[in-house]
Amino acid sequence: MYAVRRFAVRRSSGFLRIYRMFEGIIVFLDPVLRLVGYGRLERPFAFLERNFKGLLFDCKMCGQCVLSSTGMSCPMNCPKTLRNGPCGGVRPGGFCEVKPEMRCVWVEAWDGASRMPEGLERIRVVQPPVNRELEGSSSWLRVAREKAASLRQMRETPDPSRHMLARAFRRARQIEPAAAPIAAEPNAALAEHSVSERTAVFTKGESAAGKNNGGGNAKKKG
Ligand code: SF4
Known part of the structure; x- marks a missing residue:
């Protein structure tokens, strides 16, 4: 699994493209998915996501996927589950402080991000803390549902x-x-x-400034 995870980081750009295509398909299918009911689809999607991403990224199903901002290196594989960069204990050669046999998840993330379009811009965006209530739920479905909803809103x-x-x-x-x-x-x-x-706040400010200036000039003239 570890080898597959590292392979995914080296191919981060390709995986991002695949993900974007996949997301586009789900967004496109929004009318059908709404007909079936997103609630009903949650379990099958979570099952697929767990197996697919588990195989490729050692996904822990945090429910708030940030892979496209972390060079396809899952931050939940960090023993300290840090979501915003490495701790201060990275060993020489980029190895983890807690698991010395493993490369630091964030060293890998930087490598993966540098291979992705705008990756180094995205990795600098500060991520919110993990909401544990979403653990086990499908990120795929949530992101696609939100995108479809905002597109619908735009259309309407x-x-x-x-x-x-x-x-x-x-x-x-x-x-x-x-x-x-x-x-x-x-x-x-x-x-x-x-x-x-x-x-009015500004016009009052302007007229007060005008009076002050006027007053000052008058005094000077006098
Ligand atoms: S960030 Fe969360 S959802 Fe994404 S691969 Fe890691 S554990 Fe899975």
Whole structure:
């Protein structure tokens, strides 16, 4: 298994491509999957994922897969289950402090990430702590379901300008969804009085500054 895991890291770019294709198929099948019911599909998907990823990556089914951000090296194989880089105990040659016969998961992750497009950018993104409640569930299904839901939302958005903006800045939206929001704004944010209240802060500031300057000039003149 260890040898297969290391092989997967060396082929990280190819595995990422395969995963993206697979994810696209599940997203495409969203209408069918919704008809069957995502809840019903959870167990068969988790079973497939456990076996497939267990074989290739020694997956521990944490339920929040980050393989595409860690060069296809599963961080749950770190004896300390560190999700954001190595501890301070990496041995010379890149070996693990706790299991000296094993290469540090994060040394492998850096290697895998450097072989992937944008891998070194992605590996620097700080990951949240693992939510243990999701352990054993299918990451595949969750990610695909969320992507399909957001695409559906985009299609059903009544405001076409939002839709266009989100499409034009697809990458920006991926990294920072608030940069090109597609959700409808809450009424409080759009209410006219709210806008004038907010701008009043600046206009008051400007007029106060104008008075101060004017006053200063008048004194100078005098
Ligand atoms: S990050 Fe989680 S889901 Fe992904 S391979 Fe590792 S244990 Fe499995």
